[in-house]
Amino acid sequence: MMTIDFFDNDLTSLHNALLNKQFTASELTKATLEKIEKTDDKLHAFIMTNPEIALSQAESIDEKQDFAHVLSGLPLALKDNLATKGIETTGASKILEGFKPVYDATVVEKLNQDGAISVGKANMDEFAMGGSTETSYYSKTANAWDQTKVPGGSSGGSAAAVAAGLVPFALGSDTGGSIRQPAAFNGIVGMKPTYGRVSRWGLFAMASSLDQVGPFTRTVKDNALVLNTIAGFDIKDSTASKREVPDFTAQLTGNIKGLKIAVPKEYFGEGIDPKVATTVKAAITQLEAMGATVDEVSLPHTKYGVAAYYIIMSSEASSNLQRYDGVRYGYRADDVKNLEDLYVKTRSEGFGDEVKRRIMLGTFSLSAGAYDAFFKKAAKIRTLLIEDFNKVFANYDVIVGPTAPTVAYGLGEEVDDPTAMYLADVLTVPVNLAGLPGLSVNAGFVDGLPVGLQIIGKPFDEQTVYQTGYAFEQATRLFEQIPDIAKED
Template structure:
């Protein structure tokens, strides 16, 4: 028995559970069946955990407590979030068969709400990549066209939701890794404000940029999930103490008087003309709904990619030092001494993209290069933050494309790191500034989804959701289904 999640949202699934039209056990089993029926096409999951998922579902059915909107609802988790006793590998050989002894805070919050994880979704190794092709295990495909990439690094989570395997999933976003795959797969992906969601238990890549967020098919579903995973965590020193509002409170469909800024830099060189036309049509629809739209400038956007790759690689080189073959994970054989153990383990355990970023970061932090590279990148980050602050003095949200193109072919750009890095030019500035950013489906080019990115003020996810919901309800694009929907 499979479950057609294209015909249901979280609210309708919750209602079915409350009305005893279905049970949590039936939902979990149907979700596992969904994955079994379609994952040979999507390759979205690295591992599933049927025993523990069904055990949790049966306990929930026995208690009969479905007060929370997410109670009894199955989900997928990106494979870089610690789950106690369940393999968490960050899609890397170096953590093959690693089972954490604790669970990440965001996952704990979902567990406490009664949501049930059914498995760990594929990703780029240690979240380093933009297409989910650097995974040690498999290459995930796009839900709309299996010859195309799903985006990255959270491609498995995005494909699982867009392909109807699960009703929602969690991903992580360091430079666009939630929003870009959401755009490529035509779903909703939210990167919350830095500090809104605890990073405790997320395998760190770049600690000043990483943030956990949800993938869903609709904006309301996304807001419901963010309600659950947000909040202060004393185990994460960067976790914000801000009160968590009800993110569904502004989902009225009304954007009259909303002030929207459209950066001219987001429609410049390198942006596919068909993507520009689709996104401008979406912006025109928001204007027709009563929002005011003006063109603005974010002049330092063009330096974002260069600054990001120095900062991110520097932080990653530091964070990944812990993977050395001593305490856990893969350990190289036939080593002569401790230095040999480090070198062989890391050489054999990490993939090419991870090694590339570690080397770039180590160089950027070295005595001879620190002032010329890392320090300059940090200054550019400040200028980008100031650009956003200036625009937000007069506007409520900033809107533009999520990615410069639609999904490209598998194998097309994997050997061209520069092209892959430049694909994040529109999402990276949001992470550098720590702002909330969301992608919703803006339309299609050659039957491939185009992402509309909505950027908000710090801790103002509610207005981002308000904007996305108004467009979504007016366009009804979420009702269009990929061909894989016929499998259910």
């Protein structure tokens, strides 16, 4: 049986091995599926795998010997809110159990065109609502570094799968930190691109003005390679940007001399674990030692970000989730008396508590009596946050700080305290509200658990964000540290 170590091989070396016929795409896919089957009962990173389809794709690539693209023949995981034609896609919700889309999401189409092979659907918080991957209808995912801890959320399955070496890369979605926070908790690289950089067509909508698809990888270069494939205009998505997509690997030189870095004082305020703050400050000192200039700045409206985010997100979610009604697809309640009863019973039985909570919050915020007091004010705060960022970016290249205020917490610790979980998003939600690119890379460890360093860039300047992350990563080599679960035979 072939074994493959995704810690010793990045995407480029795997590509070269396929080109040089050291192994075939079929052998690589089979080894990946065997690794998942052997390890995933400890993580629950996957809702399901699709071995027959994956192996059929791999065999086709082997027959054609089509390895022109760097991702051709390489396995990946897809968050289960990305539509996959003929493959069950549930959003980790009972209400979509058994649902098989009749089309692929645009990002899935692009990956298929470049020969990447999806081996399964990664677990997530139900409809991406949660910060710990504990609201999934199917199972709770565990952290790759400590299986008693959460992997973060909502893209916790994708992050844990990459961190544990089950797949070399995965896709997630980020509405308020759902790529960056699980990347931080699992010690890997996660990118939320600029809003509009990547098509949202085929992504289950939670909050349409905030959602963005992005990649998880072990290294910054790998992350940039994946974004090269999935970025770009899509006529099917009215919010997709027509801006030209550069080669995101072009500036990965390790040289950041003269780079101007802003560090917001608000990102080290109340609620930030002192050990996390110390670790991130040491990372910033490392960047300074490499030739960057670092100054403290202020983003004064940061403290209002969480409140504004949860009103806007819940309002958009309450509208988007109206489509799950038991009529057209998905779960349908039994023993209903009339159409209204069908709606009420289907949604009551099909949605979990967190989804119901956000639907109710959003419906209230949009109601006639609350619109001016809540939604309208939240929209104004969003504008003030954007202006804060614009003022800083007039003088600086990137903004740097912690990704999350703590390291991964225990499974079951905060799932019943929504306020505590919402407040954990304080450092990530402003980036979504402003539509900016944000990257999380591993900054070090606290008590054996990874700490995330968040790098925020100007709109459509993912290149400088990657350049900063790459320089730090190459200087520290923290990605070479491997969780124990990946060392087990």
